[in-house]
Amino acid sequence: MLRQAAEPLHLATIRTVSEELPEHVRANREAWDRFAHEYVERGRRNWAEEPHWGIWHVAEDELRLLPDDLRDKDVVELGCGTAYVSAWLARRGARPVGIDNSTVQLDTARTLQREFGLDFPLHLGNAEATPFEDASFDYAISEYGAALWADPYAWIPEAARILRPGGELMLYTNGALLHLTIPELEADGPAGTQLLRPYFGMYRTIWPDDTSVEFHLPHGEWVRLLRANGFDIERLVEVQVPVDAVSDEQWQFATAEWASKWPSEEAWIARKRGKST
Template sequence: MTKPVVDTDDDLDTRARNRSLWSQVNADFTDTDAQQMWTRSGVSWGLFRQPEGSLQLLGDLTGSDVLEIGCGTAYLSAWLTRAGARVVALDLSPEQLVTAQRCQDRFGPHFPLVEGDGATLPFRNGSFDLVVSEYGASPWCDPARWPLEAARVLRPGGRLVFLTNSVLAAMCVPAEGGPAGTTLLRGATDVNPVSWPGGGVEYHPGHGEWIRRLAEAGLVVDALHELEPPDKGPDHEYYEIVTRRWSERWPAEDVWVAHRPRVVRSR
């Protein structure tokens, strides 16, 4: 039997801080922002919205059971539902889920929205064919915990696909806000986790640690895609974290793809 994981005081504090941060972010988020994302056609990835058609990360979604961890306003779940998946969207923040619910009611489609923590998923073993996280659990949840949970709820052969900031971007972002510069402002161990002043707690493990955490969860790594901006496009800051120019020079966003093997071989 697996031992139940017990939250430490640090886990409880991190969760409370991140819940409060996302309640605040949600209050600043306008319905125009939400509408823009909810009404986009097709699935795309990252700050520069690279089409799923060119990256081919998800495979055929028709009839598959999908869980999104840290769905926020749940636009990714809406896109996946339109692509034929049966989606459940989970988030820590009740406020974000209220926004997601409002978007469902205005734009459709509807799918279950669940309040919960990515580190202790309220689902049975082997419930999903695909677990996704787009800047959800990936930076906001402890990498020692949430991949274990993602692996547990995946069926054999199921896949985990998640998008997060590169560790390099996290090391170059000024603490006071604004996009990453060209100087390393903190070390690799300072960003895993990093507690932003007046903000939340984020986790940015290096690639070696991601590989180890995924392997510990019993997953096989299939690919790491370091997203690059497309050749053409506006030269402005899409998001606070990096400019287009920065991400043309250095990897700013990573997408990891892993799967749960059908047969576990003993050594």
């Protein structure tokens, strides 16, 4: 009793919520609170730049992943991290809301909001169980956020719940082939040409030199899951880069030669069935 009374209310609330989180969400919160300092400068650079995607910085003009018209659209970024994707959407006229599982990542996002003079709501929370009302958004996006770090069997139904009929979902993550060919230990180098693990059943991964939990699905399972949750799939974009492409220094998952032959990253674009109002 005494300890609770002496504690600031918001801290007590955060701890109660975090005690209720699924184990992988708790593990990823701890991991991302630890990783966050390595993402500040990259976040700042991305806030300053035009939209581009993934480890190869492929320009939006080339991939055309975003809807043509975002003006006055309610959009949610699931696992927004430093929130540069939300900043890009805000500059295109949308009303973004970001949600992320890491307090420290959100601190960076708030710092960058002040630096760039752009303000939009940011929530601490789990993309698998958001605080948002049913049918509150026209567009949901996740670039290596929920798309990689949240359980797809929980966050895809949640995205379907909070999107309006006719609303669009875009998720951007590691390519399925990359996941099969990348060595277990980072020290063993980038993806090779041998299949190192089964395709069928790929789902939850904890790498031996890390504590965070990632999620990957075979393509057939993405199709089944999206359709079962009321989405029609509009595009699967398998990202191919030129043989002289340069990847972000932070991630050397694949050489450019590899990524010119096989998709190191992929984007799924799906639309929630039903008529927009």
